[in-house]
Amino acid sequence: MSEETRYLTFALGKGRLANKTLELLEEIGITCEEMKDKESRKLIFVNEEQKLKFFLAKGPDVPTYVEYGAADIGVVGKDTLLEEQRRAYEVLDLGFGKCRMCVCGPQSAKELLQHHEMIRVASKYPNIAKDYFYNKKHQTVDIIKLNGSVELGPIVGLSDVIVDIVETGSTLRENGLEVLEEICPLSARMIVNQVSMKMEAERIRKLIAQIKERLS
Ligand code: PRP
Numbered sequence: 001m002s003e004e005t006r007y008l009t010f011a012l013g014k015g016r017l018a019n020k021t022l023e024l025l026e027e028i029g030i031t032c033e034e035m036k037d038k039e040s041r042k043l044i045f046v047n048e049e050q051k052l053k054f055f056l057a058k059g060p061d062v063p064t065y066v067e068y069g070a071a072d073i074g075v076v077g078k079d080t081l082l083e084e085q086r087r088a089y090e091v092l093d094l095g096f097g098k099c100r101m102c103v104c105g106p107q108s109a110k111e112l113l114q115h116h117e118m119i120r121v122a123s124k125y126p127n128i129a130k131d132y133f134y135n136k137k138h139q140t141v142d143i144i145k146l147n148g149s150v151e152l153g154p155i156v157g158l159s160d161v162i163v164d165i166v167e168t169g170s171t172l173r174e175n176g177l178e179v180l181e182e183i184c185p186l187s188a189r190m191i192v193n194q195v196s197m198k199m200e201a202e203r204i205r206k207l208i209a210q211i212k213e214r215l216s
Contacts, residue, residue: 005051008196008203011071013059013080017188020096021075028210060084063191072196073204078186079165083125088191091208095215097188101128103181104172105154105161110180112160113137119160122146122153129163132183151175 012018022035032054034045044055057065059076063086066074074088077097081090103113103121112119122144123129133141144159146152151171153159161180172178190211192204 006200007046007051007053008073008200009053009055009071011055011057011062011065011074013062013074013076014056015059017059017075017077017097018056020188021094024094024096024211024214027214028207030207063088066191066193069193069195072193072200073207074191075188076191078184078189079125079128081189081191082131082184083127085127088193089197090189091192091197092190092211092215094188094190094211097186099165099167099186100179101125101163101183101186102166102179103132103161103163103183104151104166104177104179106176107178107180109154109161113139113180116140118142120144120158121161121163122150122159123163124148124150125163128183132163151177 012021022032030050030052032045032047032052035054044053046053059080060083062074062076063081063084065071066088067086075094079101116139118140120142121129121133124146126143126145129143133139150162150164153162154177155175163183165186166172166179169179197204
C-alpha cells in the first residue's frame with residue numbers, strides 16, 4: 001500500500017456479529033491483532049500495513065456511521081437496517097446471525113390478528129412493526145417501544161403481541177409464547193457508504209468478491 005492510500009474504515013456491531021465478522025475477514029487475510037485484546041478499552045483499531053481501521057459501535061449506530069461516511073463499510077443485522085432506514089448500499093448477505101422477525105404472543109392472541117381491530121404491539125423495532133401492521137396487514141395498532149426483554153409485554157399485560165427476533169425460539173417457549181406470524185428472515189449484512197463505493201470502488205469490489213468466494 002502506498003503512503004497516499006487512504007484508510008478504509010469498518011464499523012462493526014458490538015458482540016457476536018463483530019466476532020463472526022473478524023473471523024470471516026481473517027479467512028481472507030484481513031487481520032487486526034490489536035482488536036483481539038479483550039481487556040482493551042480502545043474504541044478504534046488500526047492495521048497500518050493494510051490501511052484499515054475498525055471500530056466497534058452499538059448495532060443501531062452502525063448504519064448511521066456508514067451513511068455519514070464516518071465508516072466506509074459496516075456489518076449489521078438486517079433487522080437494524082430495516083429499523084434505521086439509513087442511506088447505504090447493502091452489498092452482501094454474510095449468512096451468519098440468521099433469525100426471523102416475527103409477531104409473537106400467547107396462542108390466544110392469534111385471533112386478534114385476523115380482524116382489523118385495534119391491538120397493542122410492544123417492540124424494540126417500532127418502524128418494522130408499524131410497516132408490517134399498517135402497510136402489509138392494514139391493521140391499526142398501538143405500538144409501544146421497549147428496549148429489551150420484549151417478551152414481558154404480553155406476560156405482564158402491557159401489550160397483546162410483540163414484534164421481535166426469534167432465533168432458537170427458546171425465549172418464547174420458556175415464557176409460554178409462540179410465533180403467530182412471520183414478518184421476514186434476517187441475517188448479518190455488509191453495507192457500504194454510497195460515496196466510498198465510487199471513490200474506493202476497486203478496493204471495495206475486491207473485498208466483496210473475496211468474501212463472496214469465501215462464503216460460497
Ligand atoms: C433476542 C430477542 C429475543 C431472543 C430470541 O434478545 O429479542 O428475546 O434474543 O432468541 P431465541 O429465539 O434463541 O430465544 P436479546 O438476547 O438480544 O436481548 P433483549 O431481550 O434484551 O433484546
